[in-house]
Amino acid sequence: MSIGAAVPVPDDAPAAVTRLYREHWVGLVRLAVLMVDDRQHAEDLVQEAFAELYRRWPLDDSGKALGYLRTTVLNRSRSALRRRRVARLYAPPLDRPGASAESEVVLSEERQEVQRALSKLPRRTREVLVLRYYLDLPHAEIAQTLGINESTARATASRGLALLTQHLKDS
Numbered sequence: 001m002s003i004g005a006a007v008p009v010p011d012d013a014p015a016a017v018t019r020l021y022r023e024h025w026v027g028l029v030r031l032a033v034l035m036v037d038d039r040q041h042a043e044d045l046v047q048e049a050f051a052e053l054y055r056r057w058p059l060d061d062s063g064k065a066l067g068y069l070r071t072t073v074l075n076r077s078r079s080a081l082r083r084r085r086v087a088r089l090y091a092p093p094l095d096r097p098g099a100s101a102e103s104e105v106v107l108s109e110e111r112q113e114v115q116r117a118l119s120k121l122p123r124r125t126r127e128v129l130v131l132r133y134y135l136d137l138p139h140a141e142i143a144q145t146l147g148i149n150e151s152t153a154r155a156t157a158s159r160g161l162a163l164l165t166q167h168l169k170d171s
Contacts, residue, residue, distance in 0.1 A: 017054045020065055025050075027135065028073050034130045035077035036084075037119060045076045070135075070145050074127060081123070117167035124148075125160035132157045 025046060032042030049072040059065055118126050124146070131142045132153075139157065143150040 014054075016062065016065070017050060017057060020053070020069065021050055024066060024069065028069060031070065031130060031135060032073050032077055034115070034118065034134060035074065035127070036080050037115070041080060042077075045080065046073055048076060049073050067141070067145060070131075074145065078123070113168060113171055114164075117164050117171065120167055121160060121163060125156055125163065128153055128156040129160045129164065133161075 028046045028049070029039075029042050032045045033039055036042055036045070046069075049069050052072060053059075053065060053069060059068060118129065121129070127146060128142055131137045131145060132139070137145070139150050139153040142148075142157075143153040146153070148156075
């Protein structure tokens with residue numbers, strides 16, 4: 001097949017992906033926002049994940065499509081954070097503009113404190129805590145999503161919660 005050639009998409013792909021989009025888009029955007037701390041970028045990441053799912057449909061096991069989307073959003077968030085980190089090395093730090101008035105209304109001060117404390121945690125710890133306590137995923141599913149052992153997910157969640165609590169007490 002030549003580059004740019006149209007790839008046939010099964011008839012069930014549009015309906016299945018549309019259903020997943022309607023049911024899980026908001027939750028996936030929230031996940032991405034907690035990872036990259038930028039709503040617009042988070043929406044772009046989730047949209048790209050759905051586009052990738054659509055191109056790859058059907059998956060070997062269509063029942064794992066939501067897990068595939070979560071993993072894709074997390075991987076794209078990691079890539080975005082890496083690009084952001086590299087960009088900071090080459091540019092002087094700029095004063096970050098304050099959040100919009102709309103964002104200030106939506107996020108209470110307590111939620112902002114939690115987000116700040118989350119941003120201080122190591123990446124893996126932050127991912128585990130967000131998946132566990134924000135998406136309410138069981139440790140087994142967290143382990144599968146992140147490609148780690150279930151015992152590692154449990155231990156990371158436990159240590160991360162203690163670390164997060166300490167950060168919140170210190171602030």
